[in-house]
Amino acid sequence: MVERVAQKVKDCKKLVVLTGAGISKESGIPTFRGKDGLWKKFKPEELATPWAFQRDPKLVWEWYQWRRQLMHDKKPNKAHYLIAKLEKMVPEFWLITQNIDGLHRLAGSEKIIELHGNIWWERCVDCSYRRENRKLPLDEIPPRCPECGGLLRPDVVWFGEALPEDALDAALRHSQDCDVMLVIGTSAVVQPAASLPVLAKNSGAFVVEVNPDETPITDICDVSLRMGAVEFAEALQRHL
Ligand code: NAD
Ligand code: ZN
Numbered sequence: 001m002v003e004r005v006a007q008k009v010k011d012c013k014k015l016v017v018l019t020g021a022g023i024s025k026e027s028g029i030p031t032f033r034g035k036d037g038l039w040k041k042f043k044p045e046e047l048a049t050p051w052a053f054q055r056d057p058k059l060v061w062e063w064y065q066w067r068r069q070l071m072h073d074k075k076p077n078k079a080h081y082l083i084a085k086l087e088k089m090v091p092e093f094w095l096i097t098q099n100i101d102g103l104h105r106l107a108g109s110e111k112i113i114e115l116h117g118n119i120w121w122e123r124c125v126d127c128s129y130r131r132e133n134r135k136l137p138l139d140e141i142p143p144r145c146p147e148c149g150g151l152l153r154p155d156v157v158w159f160g161e162a163l164p165e166d167a168l169d170a171a172l173r174h175s176q177d178c179d180v181m182l183v184i185g186t187s188a189v190v191q192p193a194a195s196l197p198v199l200a201k202n203s204g205a206f207v208v209e210v211n212p213d214e215t216p217i218t219d220i221c222d223v224s225l226r227m228g229a230v231e232f233a234e235a236l237q238r239h240l
Contacts, residue, residue: 001223002232006239008180008206014092016178017083018196022185022211023229024101027074033187039063048158057142057151064154065138068119072136076107079184079229082237084108089240094174098186098193100156113167113174115193117156126150163192171196176203183207185229188215197221 009015021031032044039047042063046052053060084107087093095112097104100119104112123130124145129152133143143152157163171193175181181200188194197217201207209217209224210232218224225232 001225002235003239005182005208005223005225006236008208009086009090009182009236010240012090012178012180012206014094014174014178015086015090015180015182016093016174016200016205017086017095017182017184018175018186018193019083019095019097019099019104019184020186020188020190020193021099022187023079024074024077024099024103025185026079026228026230027077027103029071029074029101029103031185031187033189039066045159048156049160050158051160053153053158057153061138061142061154064119065136065141068136071101071119072134074101074103076103077230077233078237079233080104080107080109082233083184087111094170094178096171096174096193096196098190113170115157115163115167115171117154117164119154119156121155122152123155124148124150125153130155168192172199175199175205178203178205181205181207182210183217183221184210184232186211186215187213188217 025031047060047063080103087109093111095109097114098116100116102118102120120134121132127148129145129147145152175196176199183197197207198220201220207221209221212228
């Protein structure tokens, strides 16, 4: 099966890879859907929302600080590195990720569309100020805008918020226009990312899923591999 996927990758003109939290699991970063994703007694769905931030910015920032602490020393794994290598191998390539951990860039990927933002960036809720901030622990919680004194928030997309328009447009365009799509480590329940493989399939692409579990998109995939991202990367590497 992996051999067939490798052949498709070698023959393709435009490859799109879509990744979710599962690809970073073997780097030691917990996914949302799993018991180790919990912080204190809260579910991500209760904290990663604009309403939670309005009600209690301190609580939301404490959770983000905890997530940053979980992520700051984590390294890309073989799957992140293989994706960076595929970018150099095929004529046209795009990586669309739902992850906010920044590991793809660390692994050397360049053509990245970050659909849900980046956890290391902050932006002001009142003005256009943005900054990258890797300092741990934070100087103050919640942090304040140095320009206007407003509240800074993580520059990520929360439940109930729209995706950045440019990123979404590009993701839709490339999904409709690729001949092979690899979907790695996403539960395919968070929209609109979950509809991208369907779009690719309907546009004639060969769609491959890599996930230890079945997902809502399993049925529409040409190949669905029940394995972890690192095992897949090792197997694909052998056939390239
Ligand atoms: P998810 O948590 O909903 O699902 C993770 C998926 O990965 C599951 O389907 C699971 O079966 C699969 N998986 C588990 N182990 C795997 C492995 N070793 N290899 C491959 N797949 C594996 O994640 P999602 O679909 O990305 O969507 C949820 C949201 O979570 C996104 O908005 C994302 O921004 C956010 N999130 C990001 C990170 C991160 O940046 N690393 C971590 C947690 C959550
Ligand atoms: Zn400001």
